[in-house]
Amino acid sequence: ATGQRLEVEYRMFTRDGQVRWFRDEASILRDDAGRPLGLQGVMYDITERKRAEEELIVRNSAIEASLNAIALTDLKCHLTYVNPSFVRLWGYDGPEELLGRRGLTFVADRSHLQKVVRAVRSRGHWTGELVARRKDGSTFDVLVAANMVRDSLGRPVCLMASALDVTERKRAEAAMKDAQRRLTAAREEERRRLAGELHDSVGQALVAMKLAVSDLAGPARSQRPQEVEALARVAEQCDGLIHEIRGICRGLYPPTLESLGLASALHQLASDFRARAGVEVRHMVRPREGRFSPEVEIALFRIAQEAVTNAVKHGLADRVRLTLSHHAGRAMLTVTDNGRGFDPKTAAKGVGLNMMAERMRAVGGELEISSKPGCTRVRARVPTRLILPEQDPKS
Ligand SMILES: Nc1ncnc2c1ncn2[C@@H]1O[C@H](COP(=O)(O)OP(=O)(O)O)[C@@H](O)[C@H]1O
Ligand SMILES: [Mg+2]
Known part of the structure; x- marks a missing residue:
């Protein structure tokens, strides 16, 4: 006769010190008087199963302790699990308030979320930013990674999402960009002021000096030939300086840029350099096609100026080509x-190099x-609209 069943799980150490787990399923054999005779049963090695169970416990506690908000939903997007970070971030008191509810409840831009769910269903994963909605209705920005979880046969089991609050980061980025933009504008303003001052003070003074010197050397005065010659040299130097000051002023603040636009200013830059160095x-710029926004034009102009200067100064180049184009909503x-x-x-x-990169960052480009030896290329690309002259002649 058989007695009651016995089920036990226990571990044993192997001779080389490893742990192995076993499960016994046995029944006690008894004689007619009910005295135990022995055990009859099967012993299973369950080491692998135990290991998997332990791994699961470790992973579960990692998810519970994660600083990222983590949620699982069934295939219809109803929440089946949320970790404490999720509860905290969304401003709820406990997971029971959330479980069973639709994922849509927790996102502000619902049509966007539906697109995300479709992407996860078709592609298996999605990463991006969403606007989330707290229990009290307030919203915040989250970076989300969403995945379809599949079983070993590849069948969808549930959806998983982890989210990180990026409100602060986005605010800081926006503030940084704004500060950069204002700094650049202030710098341009300062250059414009400097150019004006130089032109009006040193520039005008040189012109006056040149006139006075010419007058001194004129026929009305009786001068010795050496003196006339010396005065003529001074007048020539004045001319040179006047020319140079004009060049410096144009570099500081190119008036062409404001009045005629980037294409014309680049032509001016090209001819200035041709003469100077x-x-x-070679410019392949189609001028007067249209205008970009003032920020974009000034940024691209400064980059061209710096790149051409670098090519001459550092690269010792004797050929520089400048091209400007506009295609698919981007200036290049x-x-x-x-x-x-x-x-x-x-x-x-x-x-110089930092300035160029910073200028592009500030306008979103x-x-x-x-x-490589013999060929250096600096390319700036920025999304911008081309304002055609007939659309808006003033800007
Ligand atoms: N077109 C170029 N050809 C060769 N070297 C260049 C060129 N542009 C930049 N460089 C190198 O990069 C360095 C940094 O350039 P930049 O930031 O403009 O600084 P700066 O012109 O003030 O020295 C230069 O010192 C030079 O070594
Ligand atoms: Mg430089």
């Missing part, structure tokens, strides 16, 4: 030189530099 600047400026090149990754970044 003997550099051939490319400055290519045939100089000796440099390694943009290891070069000590001076004010990007700067890309590639260089």
